[in-house]
Amino acid sequence: MPEFFNVLPPDDARELLLSHLTAVLPSEIIPTQDALGRVTAVRIHSPQPLPTFRRSTMDGYAVKAADTYGASGSLPAFLQVVGEVPMGQAANIALQSGQAAIVHTGGMIPETADAVVPVEHTQKIAGQSSLPFEIEVMKAVAVGQNVLQIGEDVRLDAEILPAGHWLRPQDLGGLLAVGITKVAVARRPRVAILATGDEVVAPAQSPGPGQIRDINSFTTAGMVTRAGGIPVLGGIVPDNFQALQTAAQEALANADMLVMSAGSSVSVRDMTVGVIEGLGEPGVLLHGVATRPGKPTIAGVVGGKPVIGLPGNPVSAMVQFDMLGVPAIYRLQGVATMPRRGLVRARLSQNIASESGREDYISARLEDDGAGGLTAVPVFGKSNLIYTLVNADGLIKVPLNKAGLLAGEQIEIQLFGGHFW
Amino acid sequence: MPEFFNVLPPDDARELLLSHLTAVLPSEIIPTQDALGRVTAVRIHSPQPLPTFRRSTMDGYAVKAADTYGASGSLPAFLQVVGEVPMGQAANIALQSGQAAIVHTGGMIPETADAVVPVEHTQKIAGQSSLPFEIEVMKAVAVGQNVLQIGEDVRLDAEILPAGHWLRPQDLGGLLAVGITKVAVARRPRVAILATGDEVVAPAQSPGPGQIRDINSFTTAGMVTRAGGIPVLGGIVPDNFQALQTAAQEALANADMLVMSAGSSVSVRDMTVGVIEGLGEPGVLLHGVATRPGKPTIAGVVGGKPVIGLPGNPVSAMVQFDMLGVPAIYRLQGVATMPRRGLVRARLSQNIASESGREDYISARLEDDGAGGLTAVPVFGKSNLIYTLVNADGLIKVPLNKAGLLAGEQIEIQLFGGHFW
Numbered sequence: 001m002p003e004f005f006n007v008l009p010p011d012d013a014r015e016l017l018l019s020h021l022t023a024v025l026p027s028e029i030i031p032t033q034d035a036l037g038r039v040t041a042v043r044i045h046s047p048q049p050l051p052t053f054r055r056s057t058m059d060g061y062a063v064k065a066a067d068t069y070g071a072s073g074s075l076p077a078f079l080q081v082v083g084e085v086p087m088g089q090a091a092n093i094a095l096q097s098g099q100a101a102i103v104h105t106g107g108m109i110p111e112t113a114d115a116v117v118p119v120e121h122t123q124k125i126a127g128q129s130s131l132p133f134e135i136e137v138m139k140a141v142a143v144g145q146n147v148l149q150i151g152e153d154v155r156l157d158a159e160i161l162p163a164g165h166w167l168r169p170q171d172l173g174g175l176l177a178v179g180i181t182k183v184a185v186a187r188r189p190r191v192a193i194l195a196t197g198d199e200v201v202a203p204a205q206s207p208g209p210g211q212i213r214d215i216n217s218f219t220t221a222g223m224v225t226r227a228g229g230i231p232v233l234g235g236i237v238p239d240n241f242q243a244l245q246t247a248a249q250e251a252l253a254n255a256d257m258l259v260m261s262a263g264s265s266v267s268v269r270d271m272t273v274g275v276i277e278g279l280g281e282p283g284v285l286l287h288g289v290a291t292r293p294g295k296p297t298i299a300g301v302v303g304g305k306p307v308i309g310l311p312g313n314p315v316s317a318m319v320q321f322d323m324l325g326v327p328a329i330y331r332l333q334g335v336a337t338m339p340r341r342g343l344v345r346a347r348l349s350q351n352i353a354s355e356s357g358r359e360d361y362i363s364a365r366l367e368d369d370g371a372g373g374l375t376a377v378p379v380f381g382k383s384n385l386i387y388t389l390v391n392a393d394g395l396i397k398v399p400l401n402k403a404g405l406l407a408g409e410q411i412e413i414q415l416f417g418g419h420f421w
Numbered sequence: 422m423p424e425f426f427n428v429l430p431p432d433d434a435r436e437l438l439l440s441h442l443t444a445v446l447p448s449e450i451i452p453t454q455d456a457l458g459r460v461t462a463v464r465i466h467s468p469q470p471l472p473t474f475r476r477s478t479m480d481g482y483a484v485k486a487a488d489t490y491g492a493s494g495s496l497p498a499f500l501q502v503v504g505e506v507p508m509g510q511a512a513n514i515a516l517q518s519g520q521a522a523i524v525h526t527g528g529m530i531p532e533t534a535d536a537v538v539p540v541e542h543t544q545k546i547a548g549q550s551s552l553p554f555e556i557e558v559m560k561a562v563a564v565g566q567n568v569l570q571i572g573e574d575v576r577l578d579a580e581i582l583p584a585g586h587w588l589r590p591q592d593l594g595g596l597l598a599v600g601i602t603k604v605a606v607a608r609r610p611r612v613a614i615l616a617t618g619d620e621v622v623a624p625a626q627s628p629g630p631g632q633i634r635d636i637n638s639f640t641t642a643g644m645v646t647r648a649g650g651i652p653v654l655g656g657i658v659p660d661n662f663q664a665l666q667t668a669a670q671e672a673l674a675n676a677d678m679l680v681m682s683a684g685s686s687v688s689v690r691d692m693t694v695g696v697i698e699g700l701g702e703p704g705v706l707l708h709g710v711a712t713r714p715g716k717p718t719i720a721g722v723v724g725g726k727p728v729i730g731l732p733g734n735p736v737s738a739m740v741q742f743d744m745l746g747v748p749a750i751y752r753l754q755g756v757a758t759m760p761r762r763g764l765v766r767a768r769l770s771q772n773i774a775s776e777s778g779r780e781d782y783i784s785a786r787l788e789d790d791g792a793g794g795l796t797a798v799p800v801f802g803k804s805n806l807i808y809t810l811v812n813a814d815g816l817i818k819v820p821l822n823k824a825g826l827l828a829g830e831q832i833e834i835q836l837f838g839g840h841f842w
Contacts, residue, residue: 032624036643050808053630057803059687087660088620090630104688106620106733106805108631153806160811168837169643170810173636173735176624177807199509199527203453203597209474209511210529215594222457222590239508266480267525312527314594340787340814342763342839366761382478384527385574386598387471389591390581393761416589418763418839 007288009400010323010359013299016285017324020301023164023334024256027184032175035167037228038185039333044161046178049151054109058146061100061122061135062091062113068140076123076136083131085110100135109147116146154178164336166228166419189332191224191325192251192258193217194234196244196268197312202236215386216261216310216317223321223421227329229257239268245275248307252279256332258307259325261317269296272309276300279307290400291359293383294320306332315383319361319395322421339419343412344394346374352405354398363392364413376413392416428709430821431744431780434720437706438745441722444585444755445677448605453596458649459606460754461586467579467599470572475530479567482521482543482556483512483534489561497544497557504552506531521556530568537567575599585757587649587840610753612645612746613672613679614638615655617665617689618733623657636807637682637731637738644742644842648750650678660689666696669728673700677753679728680746682738690717693730697721700728711821712780714804715741727753736804740782740816743842760840764833765815767795773826775819784813785834797834813837 008016027041056062063079071077084102085091091108093101100117101110109116121139128134154160160174161167167185175183195214203213214236221231232255237247244260252258262272276298277283284300294316298309306328310317327338346366354360363379376396381388394413398405405411414420429437448462477483484500492498505523506512512529514522521538522531530537542560549555575581581595582588588606596604616635624634635657642652653676658668665681673679683693697719698704705721715737719730727749731738748759767787775781784800797817802809815834819826826832835841 033639033642036646051633052628055805057805085631087618088629088631106618106633148803148805152803154808160808166838169640169647169842170735170739170807170837172643173640173739173807174811176639177634177636177735179624179627179634181625197508197527203600204602206600207473208509210506211509212472212527213598213600215598218454218597219590219594221454222593225457226590314591314598318591318594339838340765340836342765342836344761344764345766345833382569382573384472384476384478384569386591386594387575387581390595412766415761415763415839416591417587417760418836421590 006286007290007295008286009290013286013289014324014327017299017301017306017328018331020285020304021306021328021331022304023186024189024332027186029182029184032172032181032183035172035183035185036169038167039228039335040161040163040165040167041184041186041334043159043163044175044180046154046156046158046160047180048178049156050153050178051148051150054150055148056103056105056107056109056116056146057148058116058118059105060103060116060118060146062095062103062109063100063115063117063141064095064097064113065115065141065143065145067098068117068137071137071140073138076138079135079137080132081135114143115141117141118146164334166335166339186333189229189256189329190232190254191229191329192232192234192255193220194247194251194260195236196239196260196262197236198239200236215314216312219314219318220259220261220321223318223326224329226421227326228333229329241271241274244271245278248275248279252302252305252307257305257328259310259321260308261310262312269298269309272298276302276307276309289320289323290357291319291323291361293361297324299324313383314386315389318389318421326420341420342415342418344374344415345410346376346413348405348407348409348411349375349377350407352378352396352398354402354404356401356403359400360398362396362398363388364394364396365391366393366413376411427707428711428716429707430711434707434710435745435748438720438722438727438749439752441706441725442727442749442752443725444607445610445753448607450603450605453593453602453604456588456593456604456606457590459588460649460756461582461584461588462605462607462755464580464584465582465596465601467575467577467581468601469599470577471574471599472569472571475571476569477524477526477528477530477537477567478569479537479539480526481524481537481539481567483516483524483530484521484536484538484562485516485518485534486536486562486564486566488519489538489558492558492561494559497559500556500558501553502556535564536562538562539567585755587756587760607754610650610677610750611653611675612650612750613653613655613676614641615668615672615679615681616657617660617681617683618657619660621657636735637733640735640739641680641682641742644739644747645750647842648747649754650750660692662692662695665692666699669696669700673723673726673728678726678749680731680742681729682731683733690719690730693719697723697728697730710741710744711778712740712744712782714782718745720745734804735807736810739810739842747841762841763836763839765795765836766831767797767834769826769828769830769832770796770798771828773799773817773819775823775825777822777824780821781819783817783819784809785815785817786812787814787834797832
């Protein structure tokens with residue numbers, strides 16, 4: 001089998017993989033207040049306008065705006081305050097021309113009023129202790145001024161959220177405000193994770209000579225969790241085609257996606273390709289991504305389920321899973337447009353060499369430059385070195401078409417800790 | 422009581438509040454693989470070097486580098502391959518000068534070797550089917566080349582993570598790689614949330630005339646969760662000093678932090694100040710933050726626990742909680758340096774007016790500009806309108822010292838969905 005007959009640029013690789021994926025079914029209905037970070041399964045329309053009644057945006061007096069026209073500090077309008085609208089109650093006060101009612105911020109406006117005069121633009125005429133009393137209005141208000149209109153926040157039956165929307169705190173608020181206390185969301189995809197390698201032992205074991213602890217299972221699991229998936233750890237499988245084939249089949253049967261973290265030798269990669277091909281159709285889609293680190297990543301789809309073979313090097317594995325696996329998990333939740341990555345701008349501390357035709361990712365630490373800006377300091381190291389990522393705040397991306405970056409250049413760093421990783 | 426005797430710029434307000442806070446105690450010890458998003462309680466040192474043995478970074482041959490000096494395509498060096506180091510096993514092969522051993526990526530290097538020649542720089546001499554066999558080396562290697570040295574990733578006893586570090590997937594990997602399967606982390610702070618207001622009803626209720634549903638409890642709870650806290654919903658308290666005082670006392674006794682989402686009228690704000698003062702020392706620290714939306718935010722500390730009185734308007738409440746409450750939750754977990762916000766750069770679609778001396782936050786939607794960049798479209802609306810946040814991808818910040826932003830300006834948007842909200 002040719003080793004890299006299908007090495008794609010990262011954007012093409014991702015698009016190819018995503019084009020085969022749709023939301024896992026069935027969706028589920030859960031309480032809105034528990035839906036943070038979940039993804040809407042259907043488009044949602046508002047069952048009511050918001051607000052349902054005209055509300056004051058100020059502490060002041062509900063008035064007929066026409067009664068204030070021309071009012072100024074030197075020539076105030078005089079109004080008689082005939083009542084008060086209590087918070088949380090109907091505004092059952094019928095205002096006549098020349099009359100006003102006390103209203104509080106957020107309170108209801110009487111039907112006969114059309115504006116609110118803020119209390120700081122009025123003056124109570126001295127010597128009056130109870131209703132009715134008289135006020136001077138020192139500034140005119142226009143019709144509708146300081147009033148929140150019915151449906152001003154959202155109209156009845158408006159589409160308030162599309163399907164495939166990742167729910168944030170404000171979205172829960174928007175849903176609850178219109179009484180939507182349950183919401184249909186995508187099921188969280190189950191992502192099976194297998195580690196392979198005769199040299200790999202569980203982290204709790206003491207590795208013997210030539211052995212190392214499995215960490216890719218756990219870094220991958222963390223990224224799965226952050227993307228909204230449920231990691232299902234399948235343990236360590238020996239470097240043996242039949243063993244891996246059997247383990248992969250069983251894992252995929254009980255999951256929506258499979259990730260195999262293989263070793264990095266050529267024979268192990270070929271084995272992963274063979275195992276994916278053996279799982280079903282359409283099988284392997286790509287044999288590599290034109291990036292460093294991480295070129296030898298294998299991605300395929302079996303019966304609508306993504307299957308990814310990651311390189312064994314922990315840095316390569318994370319960079320590649322971020323590039324292909326995390327978007328796949330979002331897509332399995334029905335997310336149509338991938339969330340944006342958070343960036344920060346910083347000045348590069350030193351030259352970075354790269355190769356045109358390949359996307360390079362370099363770990364970087366951010367330091368204050370003492371002038372209100374940031375300096376990005378590359379954390380160089382072989383892609384086996386997990387601490388190049390532990391000691392970093394984000395990744396520098398050198399685009400496909402650039403042959404490197406120069407010291408002093410203003411660049412954007414992909415910040416860890418956002419939607420992706 | 423003077424209404425705003427202590428209105429601070431946002432950075433000063435946050436620093437003042439944080440200066441009174443330390444990590445909640447006691448910390449707890451949990452499995453490392455469950456520690457994603459938790460915060461280290463102590464500095465962690467490595468109990469071993471990583472790796473513990475010299476590893477090959479290539480598929481190839483372990484050699485004595487000196488045997489390859491001067492080798493080239495036209496004048497190759499001839500070496501005798503005398504064995505193979507199996508993955509996951511000790512490299513018990515004693516190489517003599519002129520000898521080599523097959524090694525795989527990640528495999529152990531024999532003690533008598535000091536470099537690895539990649540397989541693609543060698544050629545097997547034809548007609549040999551079993552060990553020992555002869556190879557031609559077409560390119561010299563230097564001592565140490567293609568070899569990962571003991572401790573190259575992390576040295577024995579090196580500080581691998583500081584206290585107060587927010588754990589990411591790669592950090593779990595770094596800890597597990599050196600056998601740290603349990604980790605001491607800060608307890609997740611319990612954040613009590615009370616809503617006040619005679620007009621406020623629970624979301625599942627049908628609001629009567631003049632009534633609205635409580636949403637601030639739930640938007641706040643979502644932000645608490647994303648920051649690593651545990652929201653404890655205390656429900657809705659009537660606009661009554663004694664009722665609020667009692668509810669606040671009980672809530673604070675069982676929590677590490679208290680958030681009260683009050684109404685927005687002056688009387689309600691004054692009541693919140695009185696309640697915080699009545700809870701204990703030092704009490705109220707600030708009576709407002711120089712921002713829009715959200716100026717009338719009250720923040721204090723009682724017995725080391727932060728107490729925050731948010732404005733009733735949902736947008737103000739979220740912006741202010743992001744500014745003061747979220748950093749407080751991180752600090753209660755011992756986070757020393759606040760996580761950075763993810764930003765994206767975009768060109769502003771229209772002018773934004775502001776006032777110097779005040780930090781303004783405007784919701785913005787991001788649109789592709791058709792030329793590979795982004796356009797930020799402000800979502801204007803009164804601070805009562807939760808849908809100005811639902812329909813936005815992030816916030817535009819107009820700094821204290823600017824009187825606005827101009828259409829066409831390249832600006833940075835604080836992206837929703839990161840460390841903060």
